[in-house]
């Protein structure tokens with residue numbers, strides 16, 4: 001494996017009862033890059049994320065992260081190695097406050113997580129760092145709001161802050177800007193660009209202006225298979241892509 | 252804005268402190284109000300049992316339908332240790348609780364990966380195995396149970412055959428167990444449990460091995476149920492089959508439903524209400540079961556949050 005590859009899949013395949021959702025996907029993500037995974041609905045993008053983080057077990061194929069095979073590793077072990085995913089459907093802890101949501105992530109590394117005899121007040125030592133992360137995604141005034149009460153775009157921002165709290169080497173973002181207002185999209189894409197400065201990002205994204213401005217490399221998926229790969233200019237001029245994806249009302 | 256959280260929290264804690272004070276006072280002066288000390292001791296043992304059960308259902312979202320196995324096993328081990336091995340009461344209780352904790356570890360390892368109804372079914376199946384074991388094993392006394400268990404002397408000095416010495420001991424054990432559960436819920440560990448209950452896939456994706464946390468909560472709950480069962484065996488000087496029967500597993504569910512799942516004080520109130528019903532309606536014979544069933548249905552239909560849950564909603568503070 002080339003030195004600058006952080007994540008690689010070989011022949012990754014997932015079948016659901018005879019239906020092939022991901023088919024023979026061999027993908028390389030370069031360390032430090034922003035890599036976009038695009039394709040029409042049902043192409044298998046989310047399934048890919050589920051395979052990479054072992055929320056689903058591949059039918060065939062292998063996954064390597066930082067040169068180490070992680071195909072059989074548990075989801076929590078993969079996260080602990082620094083490969084952290086977000087979810088297409090916003091994933092927050094709905095009845096915890098914004099501050100508590102972020103602290104849950106900080107708490108895992110900073111310890112005490114099995115301490116049932118200690119007061120939760122020890123967690124306040126994480127507040128300062130949590131506030132910094134909350135501030136970074138523009139939620140400073142909502143730190144005591146219960147997550148369920150946040151508007152959709154803000155929930156996604158909270159999700160990103162929580163993911164960032166783990167300081168992951170590589171983030172998998174599944175449609176981070178879906179359903180957001182224009183202003184929120186701007187804020188999130190700026191944020192992604194900023195946090196990607198010292199980490200790798202693999203993201204599923206439908207907003208093509210976000211894809212074109214952010215990504216170094218794009219992989220187009222269709223019916224579970226890789227259709228095309230390259231930078232935005234190459235991919236967007238590929239006639240098969242234009243037909244399969246851009247042509248379908250997205251251009 | 253940042254000042255809001257602390258004040259909200261301290262108001263909550265304030266309300267809980269008051270209720271805690273009322274609860275302690277109730278058990279302190281209850282006998283003076285004419286309630287039988289043995290009845291109140293039973294209430295405290297079952298309140299601890301119900302609170303330990305609630306730690307799982309209310310704060311992790313795991314419905315165990317076999318919790319009687321922990322209560323009962325600890326009772327048998329404690330009774331055997333005190334009667335046959337001549338353990339002092341505190342050591343007999345520790346032995347009972349340890350046995351329950353070990354059983355909890357085994358049951359947890361088998362059940363924890365299953366979800367929802369499958370989890371409940373596995374715990375029920377294991378509890379049935381324990382029931383038949385207790386029915387058949389040579390040292391459990393079969394239908395008779397282990398009778399005439401000596402209460403002994405606490406730490407070799409305090410004679411527990413004196414009812415007030417026993418009462419004080421049970422009160423301290425109950426309060427210690429109750430406070431430990433309260434602390435667990437409000438600990439860094441409890442915070443992770445809350446996150447798992449709210450969104451388990453997300454907790455996993457943040458790197459938490461959620462099964463380990465659930466297992467730990469399960470073992471804690473089993474151990475504390477064991478403390479309750481062992482203490483109860485000393486109070487009644489008896490370990491009997493009804494403590495491992497499936498209806499006991501059902502009763503602890505009922506106590507929690509009546510008192511309020513996921514509340515701090517609900518299990519205590521639920522245990523009191525259910526046991527008082529059994530006690531004072533005993534003359535009704537088999538009607539007790541029917542009245543209990545009716546209350547069960549009423550709780551599920553009318554006050555889903557249970558007595559304490561509804562009260563907490565009324566004053567807008569979690570109790």
Ligand SMILES: Nc1ncnc2c1ncn2[C@@H]1O[C@H](COP(=O)(O)OP(=O)(O)O)[C@@H](O)[C@H]1O
Nearest residue numbers: 016020021039040041042043044045046047048
């Ligand atoms: N757990 C599952 N069981 C059966 N089919 C599934 C499952 N998850 C996804 N699929 C199917 O796999 C295909 C790819 O889905 P998905 O990966 O969510 O697509 P995308 O994220 O690209 O829109 C879809 O046809 C979907 O219905």
Ligand SMILES: [Mg+2]
Nearest residue numbers: 045046047088
């Ligand atoms: Mg998807």
